Amino acid sequence: MASVPDEKPIGASAIEQRRAADHSSFLTHRKFLWLWVALISCIVTSAIYFSIDVQPRPNGGTWYGYTLGTIGAGLIVWLALLGIRKRNMSEGHWSLKAWTSAHVYLGLSLIVIATLHTGFQLGWNVHTLAYVLMMLVILSGIYGIIAYVRLPQALSDNRKEMTTEMMVEALDSIDGQLRRAAQPLDRHEADTVIAALEQDTFGAGMWRRLTNSYGNCATAAALDAFSGNYDADSAHERVRALLARRKAQLDQIRRHMKIKAMLEVWLFIHIPVTIALLAALTAHIISVFYYW
Amino acid sequence: MAIVGSGPAGLSAAARAAALGMAHILIEKTDHLSDTIYKYQKGKYVMATPSVLNLRSDFDFEEGIREDILGTWDRQVEEQKVNVRLNAEVTEITGETGNFTIKLKDGSTIEAEAVVLSIGTQGNPNLLRVPGGDKPLVQYQLDDPEEYYDEHITVIGSGDAGIENALGLAKDPKQNNVVSILNRGESFARAKKGNVDALMEAEQEGRVLVRRETSPAEVKDGQLVLETRDGQETIPCNRIIARMGSKPPRDFVEACGIEFTSEDRDAFPKLSPSFETTKSGIHVIGALAGYPLIKHCMNQGHDVIEFLNGNADLKPADEEILEERFAGLPGSKSVDYWLETFNKQVVILQELSPLQMRELMLESRVHSYDKGEVIFERNAEGSSMFAIAEGSVAVEINPADSSITVPIEQGSIFGEVGLISGRKRGSTVRAAEPTICVEFSRNAALKLIATNPSVGRAVNRISIERQLLQMFGSGLTPADIKDLVDKAEVIEARAGQVLVQEGGEDKDVFVVRRGSMIVEKDLGGKPVFLSYLPAGSYFGEMAVIDGSKRTATVKAAVKSQVVKLPGEEFLKVLDAKPKLRERALADMAGRRATNEFVESRKDSFGSAVDMYSQTAQFLVDNGIGEATDVLLIDEKLCVGCDNCEKACADSHDGLSRLNREAGTTYAHLHVPTSCRHCEHPHCMADCPPNAIKRGPDGEVFIDETCIGCGNCQRNCPYGVIRMDAKPPPKPSLLSWLFFGKGPGPGEPSYGWRKKKMEEQEAETGKKPGKFAIKCDMCSGIEGGPSCVRACPTGAAIRVSPERFLSITRFAEETD
Structure with a gap:
């Protein structure tokens, strides 16, 4: 029984489309796009791991180990860049929510990718230190996801419109x-x-x-x-x-x-340990190439 | 020579007559001269506007306090031997030129060869026509503002008298009065600038409460019920001062044989350029002729006597100014020629007297264009209104193809949209032939509309016609919808007013002109919010087309203006235009699908739909009803990181334009303190440099011409405008990240800003001014609003209400 005006200013329909797609959380962003990307990479890397027979045994030093290590190191560096992305308000069609979404799911996929990279060889050395630090970062991140999902509502309820x-x-x-x-x-x-x-x-x-x-x-x-x-x-x-x-x-x-x-508390672990991880990762990579 | 009324006009006329040695008598009803000014409140500062106009009178007048002005005139009456008769009220004027008989109330008569009526309009103030308007707490006159103390006083009226009374009552805080002034509209277009500025200052200091878009609804004992933008409100009130203007003492004037320009209550007598009325020998000058300003009155008093003395060559005092103004027009014609041309050929000016024309032209500009010359371009800034005096123009309706144009003929107006919404020009307009246009500034046009109801109606009619043509598509011509426009009725709807009732049998179609509507359907006794209709939508056509009962209720979300079109006329247009019918049917099918969808799902909706309806109502209560784009925060997702505020500050000179935490919340949907980009922005109403504009994406922004007066900040009902100085630039992000330099992302702390600004001030010796800042929707920033882009969890969203508040979308989201 009514109509809305047809003539919208130029650009409004594009803006509207973007917005309409935008009322979703960082977890459900674009219908779980990054969850699927992460899951598929985990499945693919695992399938390859268990289907090929590398000699003498699966570890970081094989061709597949190097491949996984490169992917893992690249991911870690990219994941750490979220801290810059968040603070750098440059122009452009990026969305921090999309970055967070990818950060969460790709970060979780590191559990599989990095573990496969180790070939389940752990010990008391700088290589395992990097692995442990990474797992600490991921664990604190998992807490962060839970907190981000569960707490905002309580924060809002408690505030009762007060600043x-x-x-x-x-x-x-x-x-x-x-x-x-x-x-x-x-x-x-x-x-x-x-x-x-x-x-x-x-x-x-x-x-x-x-x-x-x-x-x-x-x-x-x-x-x-x-x-x-x-x-x-x-x-x-x-x-x-x-x-x-x-x-x-x-x-x-x-x-x-x-x-x-x-x-916020988990960030006090997540971020310093990330810095430590980057240092350990550098040590890990240098030592690997030095002792090659 | 009999001069009736001893106001500025009458006094000046009598003085001229005395100076010329003509036999004269100045007749005054009261026991003192110049009653209108005498009745001004004590110590009132009287202005001398328009300042460009020269004073031409034997009496002196310059701005100053009431007592000084009256004192000067009393002295000059003595000195110049003006013949005055006080306490003489004229009851009847009979006779012909050369032989008039003036009958006085005490029975005596005066004979005169010619009569000058300068009786003003003070006699009949417009009365307060609301229930209880006759109660004793209502008064139409304020003699001494110092008389009242410890009272709640409400002044009604947005003209100079009302403003001056309100300021007078609030002047001395010791009187302890709570003074409110009501303005039906948003701006004080009728009043002088000096008064408006003083009122704004008083409002800022909290001495006077200014209520805009508010009118009285009912007077009770000790209380006043108000009709506001958001519904009714009752305030305590011990005294009402109603200063709603006055109308000419028309019956008396008409009884003298003088005709008026129209039947309008506010019309003025028909006058020749020498102030002669239709009754030869009787002249009308001053406020009665439509000139409330003292300077005009005095000049006219002088001029009318000169004319009567046979000085036919006398040019009015503003002649030189107008000559200069019209100098650029072709054919070196006289001022009178152009005035007459504009008066005759521009439809909206036809009812103005030559004198009103002169006054209007002082505030307007004239242009002459060659064929094909651009008058204004699409998206150009501009809020003035144009009238075509000669020639015609072509409007380019398709930005992609300039050859598709719609003509506007001689006599009509264009650019009127600028007056209403402050948007940029919608289309490029070119002269279709050699053309002469009159350009009225926004303020002059608003004043013209406010003081001349006939102009208001003419502009109204044209804008209704254009809105219908635009809404219903380009296949229609003005001729097709002429009957429809003629029968259109503009209705002011207060917030919450029901225009269409579900189940009703009325058959009218409505167009939302201003404000917005909400559509509700009754489901099991509960209203369910169906959709939201912004300005520019139409509704009610369903019942007209298929003859059914109303299927939903439509009510105003905020104070709105709708155009009511009679159903049968609308049907006639549909019958004549099959294309339009097709479109209407397509619109209808969409609405019907929603109705059916709601009906079919009503059992499964349950409490979720209650929640939805309440949420929608909450958003409407929070001004979403007049928003075009609003920032909402889903508090189920917001982690309180304030990255939205930081991003806002970093995108705009280091100052955030939103306050995330502040604002209201319902069902975890939070409306932060941030601009809604209202359909009719309150901030725009009173911007002296006209610095607030609307951009191509609908964003309302403040440009660099802002003078920092703070009017917009006070006018914004949502508190989203802040006044602040631009802080100095910060060190880069990386030098903060690695070396800890500077305050980091987001708005720098007050301490840092202060320190840096002091350093800067010491260097340059300049103190940065505070200007108004508000959200501009990140106009010009690639990627769009920073607040939304910078939200890590997806809590911040920007929505336009008509898309957000629709039940189908809600159902999709809950599925």
């Missing part, structure tokens, strides 16, 4: 009210409130942040100290209510920090 800045401002405003409300209290009671106000909200370490366990929370302690049954209009009740609000606001901030930390 980080708004949460901190809300806390500040509660603190100001608490300071005024605590004026009529006696010295000892006021001290518990002051202790709550003075405690550094953000100074907690990584572990606390990740586990969201703040055993020494002065606000919680103060709330305990004001747990009596007060008159609705009394100064104590006002302070208690404000402490409860402060606690709730702190909880939201802490949950926010926890989820953010969980979304």
Whole structure:
């Protein structure tokens, strides 16, 4: 019973097509294109591995081993370049989502490709060090995928349309009210409130942040100290209510920090180990050619 | 010589008569001179516009406060021996040239050879016509703004009087008034620039609340119900000052035997160039003649007496300016010749008096073009409107083939789209023969439309006609749809207003002219959101073509304007044009398929469709209804890395134009604070240098002519415009990555920017200005919007609402 205008400005239909195809996650990007690429390369490399009979035995030094090693090393370098791609806002028809999608699936395919490259020969040497570091990077990456899939919703639910800045401002405003409300209290009671106000909200370490366990929370302690049954209009009740609000606001901030930390913590392994991997990989390649 | 009314026009006329030694009498109804200015609020600063115009009067006038101006005139009346009669209200004027009898209220009469009416229009203010409009809290006059304190005061009216009253009431913060001013439209086109600037400043400082696109709906005791863009709202209100203009005391004037130009409420008396009315011997000058400005009035007072004294060669004060303006036109004709030509030959100007023509021409430009000369090019910037005074033009409707053109004939207008949406020129227009055009600046054209309803209607009619022709395809000619356009009715729909009710039997076709519509279907008692119709769509044709009942409900998503076309006229056009019928049937088949699809799936939809309808409603509530392109974030995917903001900053001078976290969220669909590229951008309404434009892909952008006034930032209801200075360039990405130089990707921290800017300032001695910045959809950047390209998880998407908000697409996604 209606029509939309035909005449769209030039270029709009192209933009629209691109967008219509774009509401999909990095995992489902282009109908799992990179998953298929990764799976097929794993199957093909495995099939070749088990069907050919290289002499004296399968390892990195055979023609097939060199082939897999070259593919693997090339992949590792390309995968590491995501860090540059992400930060370099150059022009052009690239999409970081497509890169992430390929990064995830091709990175996982390294488990198969690199393992086949080793010919299952592991030992206490620089070659195996590179392999172990790579597996560490991949393992942390797998955690990253899980975190990226499972946590955003929780982050959004906890935020309740507030920005980080708004949460901190809300806390500040509660603190100001608490300071005024605590004026009529006696010295000892006021001290518990002051202790709550003075405690550094953000100074907690990584572990606390990740586990969201703040055993020494002065606000919680103060709330305990004001747990009596007060008159609705009394100064104590006002302070208690404000402490409860402060606690709730702190909880939201802490949950926010926890989820953010969980979304980021793996990068503290993923990236330094990648750098170590690149170094070990260089050592591995040089030593292989040196001792050829 | 009897001069009725002692305003600036009457005073000036009487002064000239006194100077020429003519027998005269100045008749004033009240006990003081110049009642209109006398009634201005105390200390009001009176402007002397238009500044280009010379003052030609025996009395002095320059801008200054009310008291000084009245004082000067009172003194000059004494000095120049002007014969004044106060407390004399004229009730009747009879007689002929040379022998008029003027009857006064007290029964006495005055004999005169000629009469000059300069009674102004103050007598009859336009009344507030809403329920409760007669309550005592409504007043039409504000004598002393200092009289009121601790009140919620609402000023209604977007003209100078309203603005000045609002500013006066809010001037002293000690009075503690909460002052709001309502404007039915978006911009203050009727008011003087100085007043508008002052109001904007007051708004910025929070002294006056300016409510745009808002009109009163009902007056209650202590409250005022408002009709806003987003629906009704009730505000506290102790006093209403209604300054909605005034209309000529027409009955009295007509009783004198004077004809008006039209039946319009706002029409003016018919006048000759020497101000003589259709009743010979009676002259009309000043506001009653259509000239509310003091300078005009005084010049006319002077001139009318000169004419009456037999000075036929006297040229109006603006003659020189106009002579210069018309100098480039062929044939070295006189100013009067051109004025008459434009007046007669341009349809929209036909009802203007010669005096109004002169005023309009002061703000317009005239051009003469040779055959084939380009008037403007497709995609050129430009918001002015053109009228063809002589000749005709050809519009190139196909950008690929300039030989396909549509003619626009003499007398018509073109370029009017620029007035409405601020888009770039849609087509190249050339002169088809030697042609003379009048070009009205956007502001002059808006003012013309605002002050002359007949012009508004004429422009309206032409733009409806063109919209229909464009929508229904090039096979149609204006003649085919003439009846349709004649019977078209423009309807203003408030947000949420139902235009078509499901199951209804009415038979009209609607075209969305402005705003947007949402289509809903009732499924088991619940409204299901079917689709979204942007401006430029039509709806309602299904019931007309096959005679069925309405199959869905259509209501306005935001405050909208639709054109209602009678069904039978629409059918006639379809019958005459089989091609159009085919197209309409094809459109209909598509809609019907959606309806059937929804019907067939309604049992399996369950709660998912509720969710969809609610999500759609949420998006509409968040202004998607007027968006053309909007950034959404799927919070099921967003990991909060802020790479979108960083990419935005790195693509545009180091400042991000979006705030990812801020904004509203529903069902994990987040609308961040980022430009929606509204169909009718609020930011464009009040841009002094006209720096906000619309690009070829529909993006609304701010160009380098921005003066940093901040109007757009205040006008944007979505808070997406920021004012900031461009930070100095950062070291490259690699030197950050390897050597830790500079602040890294994204918007540099405030501290870094401040330090660098201070260094820069010390070097160049120049402080960088703050300008308005907003999303331009990464126009000119290959690959498109950076925010979307830089999202690692696919959470950031840009959508146009009509494609995003469709149920078929939703069903595809959930399948």
